[in-house]
Amino acid sequence: MSSINKRAQQIMAEIISNKKVGAYHHITLSVGEIAQLIRPGNFVAIAVGGADSRMVLRRAFAIYKASMDPLDGGIVELVVAPHGSGSTWLCNAPLHSKIDMILPLGKAFGIPVEPVNALLVGGGYGSAPLFGLAEALKAKQCNVDMVLGASTASKIYAPQEGKRSTNSMIFTTDDGSLGIEGMVSSVIPELIEKNKIEIIYSCGPMAMLEAVTKISVEFGLQHQCAVEESMACGIGVCMTCVLPVRGEDGVARMLRTCIDGPVMEGSDILWNTGRTVPSEVWGA
Ligand SMILES: Cc1cc2nc3c(=O)[nH]c(=O)nc-3n(C[C@H](O)[C@H](O)[C@H](O)COP(=O)(O)OP(=O)(O)OC[C@H]3O[C@@H](n4cnc5c(N)ncnc54)[C@H](O)[C@@H]3O)c2cc1C
Numbered sequence: 001m002s003s004i005n006k007r008a009q010q011i012m013a014e015i016i017s018n019k020k021v022g023a024y025h026h027i028t029l030s031v032g033e034i035a036q037l038i039r040p041g042n043f044v045a046i047a048v049g050g051a052d053s054r055m056v057l058r059r060a061f062a063i064y065k066a067s068m069d070p071l072d073g074g075i076v077e078l079v080v081a082p083h084g085s086g087s088t089w090l091c092n093a094p095l096h097s098k099i100d101m102i103l104p105l106g107k108a109f110g111i112p113v114e115p116v117n118a119l120l121v122g123g124g125y126g127s128a129p130l131f132g133l134a135e136a137l138k139a140k141q142c143n144v145d146m147v148l149g150a151s152t153a154s155k156i157y158a159p160q161e162g163k164r165s166t167n168s169m170i171f172t173t174d175d176g177s178l179g180i181e182g183m184v185s186s187v188i189p190e191l192i193e194k195n196k197i198e199i200i201y202s203c204g205p206m207a208m209l210e211a212v213t214k215i216s217v218e219f220g221l222q223h224q225c226a227v228e229e230s231m232a233c234g235i236g237v238c239m240t241c242v243l244p245v246r247g248e249d250g251v252a253r254m255l256r257t258c259i260d261g262p263v264m265e266g267s268d269i270l271w272n273t274g275r276t277v278p279s280e281v282w283g284a
């Protein structure tokens with residue numbers, strides 16, 4: 001039986017930096033020693049709107065980076081798109097305000113024991129957890145290629161320092177304002193062949209993850225994707241985030257992506273089921 005990340009704690013974290021970068025806000029929070037327990041792929045669940053807020057549901061955000069800073073102690077960095085009322089409140093939160101957050105949540109990306117050729121694919125703010133992952137893979141002497149896509153240039157989050165963690169970086173935009181015009185999926189097959197890719201990691205919109213899964217299946221590659229199914233509690237209680245996923249026994253079950261994910265093997269997911277429970281799912 002799956003359960004919440006055993007390392008998770010609810011804390012009040014102070015915002016120590018909040019900068020607008022393109023279409024996003026890069027927010028740094030002081031979180032203390034718990035930063036050491038965070039792995040690439042983990043996420044946070046944040047209470048938004050302040051103490052009297054009517055926004056009762058926490059909002060989930062991937063952890064872009066976690067580190068121990070010599071001056072600030074344990075810090076967590078987030079990349080937030082001002083989307084609706086909750087994320088906009090967070091983007092507007094003033095310096096030194098205290099944020100109620102639960103972290104670290106969810107399953108992290110698996111890091112190979114031996115060096116491999118890895119391809120990291122991100123869509124929009126989905127690039128956020130991939131830079132910490134790239135650093136972890138580099139520490140294992142992996143070759144790391146990255147493809148980042150978005151609708152337009154301002155929605156690609158690719159910090160300069162992040163580029164140092166990769167061997168190559170390709171951008172795609174729907175409108176051609178940066179890099180290659182088109183979707184990330186259009187450049188992946190050639191990269192797989194050229195760079196002898198052995199594993200794919202991805203994070204971004206569900207349609208992109210489905211497209212990457214199709215390619216990974218075609219090439220017979222493992223594909224660890226961090227899904228971003230809508231979440232309401234983030235801690236395994238509400239069942240908002242369920243997806244049909246096939247287990248090792250071949251049986252499909254509705255799994256809670258906040259505790260069984262967000263990182264999952266792409267080919268295990270029954271994609272594009274339109275938020276219904278497919279008839280082949282156990283108990284349907
Ligand atoms: C694992 C994960 C990682 C993410 N990482 C990032 C990130 O790094 N950066 C980023 O900008 N965004 C990220 N998101 C998306 C982010 O969580 C949403 O943009 C945010 O919740 C929007 O909140 P809002 O109040 O601004 O938007 P609104 O659309 O106003 O509100 C969203 C609210 O509706 C609730 N909700 C949505 N669907 C349902 C449903 N079917 N049933 C019940 N309640 C529902 C949500 O729980 C949330 O409380 C991530 C999401 C997930 C699941």
Ligand code: FES
Nearest residue numbers: 234236238239258
């Ligand atoms: S978000 Fe509530 S169970 Fe996953």
